Amino acid sequence: MTDSTPRADADIARLIATEAARRLLEIRAENPGVPGRELKDLGDQGAQALIAARLAELAPGDAVLSEEAADSAARLGAPRVWIIDPLDGTREFSEGRDDWAVHVALVEDGELTLGAVALGGPEVVLVSTDVAAEAPLADPIRIAVSRSRAPKIVEAVAEATGADLVPMGSAGVKICAVVRGEADAYVHGGGQYEWDSAAPIAIARAAGLYTSRLDGSELVYNQPNPYLPDLVVCRPEIRDSVMDAIGAALASPSE
Structure with a gap:
């Protein structure tokens, strides 16, 4: 057994x-x-x-x-x-x-x-059983972003918060970059599935980072449809500014 x-x-x-x-x-x-x-x-x-x-x-x-x-x-x-x-x-x-x-x-x-x-x-x-967020918050903050297809909402959030965009590969790498102090946030709105984020989100939560959907609702796993298209991971001290910028971007007709 x-x-x-x-x-x-x-x-x-x-x-x-x-x-x-x-x-x-x-x-x-x-x-x-x-x-x-x-x-x-x-x-x-x-x-x-x-x-x-x-x-x-x-x-x-x-x-x-x-x-x-x-x-x-x-x-x-x-x-x-x-x-x-x-x-x-x-x-x-x-x-x-x-x-x-x-x-x-x-x-x-x-x-x-x-x-x-x-x-x-x-x-x-x-x-996730042995992890902690690393490094101080950067100034300006850094947002991890896709190397090839940055969602428009990320560009809007970066502009609103004065953030630098840091291109890198997989979703897991981006989320873990926030955990490891190589970035301060990861905002994604372009389509993913549960397997793209479950493991790194567990690590991010264990490290004390803020995690949610773009609308602020919880990321929930093992659903009938595993499509989980958007997420936010960020340092807790910038949660309000990041989520406010996301809300404004989502409310904008251009988005």
Whole structure:
């Protein structure tokens, strides 16, 4: 029988994220010169296979929601559901960059209780049971933003708050950048799913950061439709200014 204490779950999450990230580096090394689309697929498939096997071994009987596996309505009634993104940031992975991540989260009785995120490999793995927000607030504040497709609302928030935009890769990398003090906020309004944010949001909450939807409502996981298109993560001391700027942007006809 699997030991389901919080410490054991954290160990499982850390182990799986670490091993999947290591496997992803191996896949990249084993396939030099492979076109980007093919390398993305190899990464997704390889990490998914490893994670699925490890969860079957270490958390048998638990439900799983993964970007790279068929969904099942059975998870909606399950007391424990692992939410997995085997490779968050496929573009960055395929380009040889390190701003990609592996996400492993756990929802228990409808509550997000645990998250582990491996950042760009097995050496840096953040786990929600052992994390704290780092570094002082920057002046001007920094907002993490997509390298290729910054949502218009982010530009409006940056203008209203006088923030600098800091381009970087995957959603997990951006949220963890706020945790690690490399950014002060992450605002997203362009469409995501639960697996894009569950694990890093668990870490952000554990670090004392503010997290919500753009409208201020709570981020809720293991829903029938896993589409979760927007979010805010920021240092608590700038919550009011960031949320006020978001509210103004949402109310603007131009948005």
